[in-house]
Amino acid sequence: MTNAEIALQPAPAVLLRVKHWLGLDRAIAFTILGRGWSGFAGLVTIFLIARFLSPDQQGYYYTFGSLVAVQIVFELGFSFVIQQLASHERAHLEILKSGEIRGVETHHARLASILQKTVRWYSIAALALFCTLLPIGFYFFSTHKHSIVPVAWKIPWILVAFAAALTFQIDPIFAFLEGCGDVALIAQARLLQAFLGGLLACGALILHHGLFSPAMMILGQALVGFFRIWRSRKLLSGLFHYSPGDRKIAWFQEVWPFQWRIAVSWISGYFIFQLFNPVLFAYRGAGEAGRMGMSLSIGSAVLNVGISWVTTKSAPFGVLVARKQFAELDRVFFRAFAQSFAVTALGCLITWLATVYIYSHGMALARRVLDPVAMGLLLLTVAVNHIVFAEAIYLRSHKQEKFLWLSVANAFCMTISTYFLGRFHGALGMMAGYLAINCVIGLGMGTRTFLKFRGDPRR
Numbered sequence: 441m442t443n444a445e446i447a448l449q450p451a452p453a454v455l456l457r458v459k460h461w462l463g464l465d466r467a468i469a470f471t472i473l474g475r476g477w478s479g480f481a482g483l484v485t486i487f488l489i490a491r492f493l494s495p496d497q498q499g500y501y502y503t504f505g506s507l508v509a510v511q512i513v514f515e516l517g518f519s520f521v522i523q524q525l526a527s528h529e530r531a532h533l534e535i536l537k538s539g540e541i542r543g544v545e546t547h548h549a550r551l552a553s554i555l556q557k558t559v560r561w562y563s564i565a566a567l568a569l570f571c572t573l574l575p576i577g578f579y580f581f582s583t584h585k586h587s588i589v590p591v592a593w594k595i596p597w598i599l600v601a602f603a604a605a606l607t608f609q610i611d612p613i614f615a616f617l618e619g620c621g622d623v624a625l626i627a628q629a630r631l632l633q634a635f636l637g638g639l640l641a642c643g644a645l646i647l648h649h650g651l652f653s654p655a656m657m658i659l660g661q662a663l664v665g666f667f668r669i670w671r672s673r674k675l676l677s678g679l680f681h682y683s684p685g686d687r688k689i690a691w692f693q694e695v696w697p698f699q700w701r702i703a704v705s706w707i708s709g710y711f712i713f714q715l716f717n718p719v720l721f722a723y724r725g726a727g728e729a730g731r732m733g734m735s736l737s738i739g740s741a742v743l744n745v746g747i748s749w750v751t752t753k754s755a756p757f758g759v760l761v762a763r764k765q766f767a768e769l770d771r772v773f774f775r776a777f778a779q780s781f782a783v784t785a786l787g788c789l790i791t792w793l794a795t796v797y798i799y800s801h802g803m804a805l806a807r808r809v810l811d812p813v814a815m816g817l818l819l820l821t822v823a824v825n826h827i828v829f830a831e832a833i834y835l836r837s838h839k840q841e842k843f844l845w846l847s848v849a850n851a852f853c854m855t856i857s858t859y860f861l862g863r864f865h866g867a868l869g870m871m872a873g874y875l876a877i878n879c880v881i882g883l884g885m886g887t888r889t890f891l892k893f894r895g896d897p898r899r
Contacts, residue, residue, distance in 0.1 A: 486738070502730055502734065516703035520615065525839070603655045606659070701841030704844055707851075724866055827883060
């Protein structure tokens with residue numbers, strides 16, 4: 441269709457065509473708005489950090505986030521498993537807006553048992569997380585002091601640990617609701633989380649309480665999360681008090697063979713993505729850790745927006761698998777993948793050009809992010825990771841974890857690479873190793889695995 445023909449169409453028709461071409465639906469729209477806002481708020485935060493925090497304080501700011509990511513050890517990939525389990529049971533049920541559930545009693549009972557196990561596990565794990573995070577942070581920051589001027593990090597760290605324990609209990613409930621079909625509503629809630637969290641974080645920076653900013657962001661997300669859960673209380677309460685009897689999920693027989701593989705992959709992810717800041721903080725100082733942290737934050741924002749087209753389809757993928765509609769699964773996946781990769785690649789290019797610009801013009805912000813070469817290596821890895829993440833989401837929708845040993849191998853290589861290259865060659869060495877390992881193991885071996893098991897991984 442020519443531009444002239446498009447111009448002659450009524451505006452709603454043109455919008456529908458654009459919406460179809462972009463693959464937008466309510467879930468994607470809310471997710472993109474949420475991550476777009478997070479990206480915008482992240483840019484504002486970057487400028488506020490550069491304005492109100494010293495380079496050393498910036499290092500503490502981002503290292504807080506890397507240490508909080510230890511929660512992955514307690515989470516064990518459970519949220520993703522919950523989402524897939526719920527979507528497979530929900531495929532045989534009808535959930536009304538009132539919270540009433542209709543359908544086969546066996547699937548109703550199994551869905552209830554999923555929620556009950558989820559609430560019990562995460563209530564215990566949240567307390568264990570807080571009791572672990574607190575001493576880890578105190579030990580790490582007390583042991584590695586590089587700042588000439590003392591940094592007041594203790595109270596901010598206590599609040600970060602407390603806030604992380606709160607939100608730790610929210611994400612699995614969100615995953616369960618997504619599996620039950622509330623993808624758009626949860627995406628809307630995440631948008632509100634990003635909005636309130638970003639405002640509170642920026643407010644803390646402007647009021648010269650910068651290291652309280654991470655805790656304020658997490659607390660804002662927790663407030664919205666609990667409100668969203670309250671809105672879904674009829675469905676959740678009904679399932680939580682429903683007696684599944686002998687029809688409940690046989691966890692160790694049905695789920696554990698899938699979950700432990702996801703858990704190992706999730707824990708491996710910590711060593712792949714979260715070691716950069718602590719290693720640089722320990723061996724190269726808080727300033728270089730801060731530059732790495734800000735650059736990783738920018739790269740993550742680009743990836744999170746781009747991958748939205750695929751992540752919002754995760755629960756629908758599970759429904760299609762449960763119904764054995766593999767041809768439709770492939771059609772939906774590859775369309776979403778093409779759209780999401782185009783967005784990610786464009787975001788990486790724009791980010792790299794912006795980095796070149798601020799360095800070539802000697803802007804103050806250049807002292808807070810990686811140089812163009814290191815940033816280019818990071819953004820190339822972001823594009824590679826997008827492909828690998830999308831392939832993993834596809835295969836995991838079958839309640840199968842085919843990337844287990846690839847994740848372990850990647851984590852092992854990245855741990856060695858990050859430690860030695862980071863210690864002796866700084867951020868540039870880290871990023872070179874990051875790209876090389878993810879190209880060989882993630883993209884190369886991961887795509888080979890994806891092509892081998894595409895369709896029905898059980899074959």
